[in-house]
Amino acid sequence: MxxxxxxxxxxxxxxxxxxxxxxxxxxxxxxxxxxxxxxxxxxxxxxxxxxxxxxxxxxxxxxxxxxxxxxxxxxLELPTADEPVGQRLHDVLPMALQVVAVLAATWSMVDARQGGAVEITVGAVVAAVLLAGECAFLSVLVERFFRTVVEHPVRTWFVAMANMGVLVLLMLALDGVIAAVPARPVLAGSLVLMLVGAVWQARHNGTDVEEDLLVAPLATPTALQPSRAHAMALRLQPWFLPVVVLVLTAVFWVLG
Amino acid sequence: MSEDVVWPGEWLRGVLGLCVLRALADGPTYGYAIASRLAAAGLGHVKGGTLYPLLGRLEAAGHVTVEWRQGEGGPGRKYYSLTATGERELVSQAERWLTFSGLTADLVTGPPAAAASPTSTTAELPPPSTTTTTPEVPR
Structure with missing residues (x-):
């Protein structure tokens, strides 16, 4: 072949x-x-x-x-699975939790090593709120989002980069400090949240796969199982990022 | 009449729903069999791209129910059965269609509206047929 x-x-x-x-x-x-x-x-x-x-x-x-x-x-005008908005927002929570936890972990890593405090700036809060809003918006309009990515990949890429640039600029520009929080608890807390998010996502992935496979109308029950590789990939996927972050934290702690 | 005749698309679009309902009246059947039946009746070749969306609309309207059955050594077939609502729809549409087509035929084959002058050329149209308005539709 x-x-x-x-x-x-x-x-x-x-x-x-x-x-x-x-x-x-x-x-x-x-x-x-x-x-x-x-x-x-x-x-x-x-x-x-x-x-x-x-x-x-x-x-x-x-x-x-x-x-x-x-x-x-x-x-064919086939009926679509119109999940209510609440359901969609609920589905995106594990991933949102992990993203926030990873950002907090990386932010606090340096100061935690030195036993100092993490400064929470206006820019950080504003950027976090904006990012959360964008994720919620995209998760509700997920079909429209995927179609745009598929049909206009280059344009989507540029918009995503520009968006990230704006968020970074906001964080850098609005540097008035609201509060200073001890870094080690923040780091520990965000690592725990990250793991919680991963477990939650893993349970989500388990149910999602079975519910929406392309199952042929007269398929026998054994044919309903997703391929082993597919199932394995879905079970491991939520753990990639946490493992990477944990390894980096450990390495940084030891060498930093 | 050969099975390869091509009728104007506008005409076929107007009657396809009714013809499919009639084809279903003889018992549960599947898409390709319906298309073959219509072709054998002289209506020409109905494309899958036209037929299946129509069947889907009939299902959504409650005129048919569907059931998958294993094919003989081939892929399974999706069978459509007429519901009671579908039967009523067939009868009512058939009556109206026969009235409509009768009126159309009368108009097309009737005498000219104004008095004809000796030099006017009127095309030789087929004589009007006697149409009944109570259709024979199997229940």
Whole structure:
């Protein structure tokens, strides 16, 4: 097998399994469009398998029988999983907690080593509030956000960088000190929060995977399991950042 | 009439919903079978991209229910069955369609509105057929 074929085999594994009679690129575009619209996984699989069944019996390719994949996906007007705003904000909390904890940990690391105090500036508070607001906003409009990232990746990148630049500028400019807090407790507290956030995220990831897989309509129960690699990746993902931060803290403490 | 005839898209769009309901009236069936039935009836080839969104709308409106069945050695098929609401919709649409198409036929094949002059050329139109307004629709 050439490297091309091996790579395509990995990339289109799902499409080939669900819809062997449909062109892989068509199936991939179809699934992506419905994912961007927030259609639940089983519903996507239902529509794709029906298209596959039609192509198998008619002997025509999907592009001929159904036209453009994105347009066909849109024309189906499938129901979307409209989670309430509260649910979305709740889902993003573990990650938000980890981000705040990591920032606090890195900020307090230097002063903690020397046993000093961490200065909380106006700029830091303003930037933190803005960042929290942006995360909440994006988590509520997550489909729109993903579509923008997919369709305009370069533009999104520039906006993200500019945003970060503004936040850093704010932090540097508004340097009036509100309070000074002993650094060691802050460091210890933020490391604990980071671990709490990781555990919370790990439990979230466990349930999310099962709920929204592309499950074929007549699939047997064994076929419902996500691939072992996928499940493993999801279980380990929340721990990457905490482990990195802990290692850095330890190294810094010893060598600093 | 050959199965390859191509009717104007506007005409087909107008009757497709009704024809699909009628095809479903004979018993639960699946997308490709419906398309074949319509083609065999002389309406031409209905694309999947047109048919399945329509079936989806029928399901959303409560006119059909769906059930997946294992295919014979092939991929599974999604079967559509007409509901009681769907049957009522079929009867009502069929009645109205027959009235509508009867009126259209009468207009198209009827005599010119103004008195015809000896030099005017009126196209040879088919004679008006006698249409009944009570349709024979299976229940």
């Amino acid at each position: 050439t490297t091309h074929e091996a790579r395509d085999r990995r990339r289109y594994a799902l499409e080939r399994e669900l819809a062997p009679h449909v062109e892989e690129t068509w199936a991939e575009a179809f699934i992506l469009e419905l994912r961007l619209r927030g259609v639940p996984g089983p519903r996507i699989a239902d529509a794709l398998v029906e298209a596959d069944s039609h192509c198998a019996e008619s002997g025509t390719p999907a592009s001929e029988a159904f036209g453009d994949a994105v347009e066909y996906a849109a024309s």
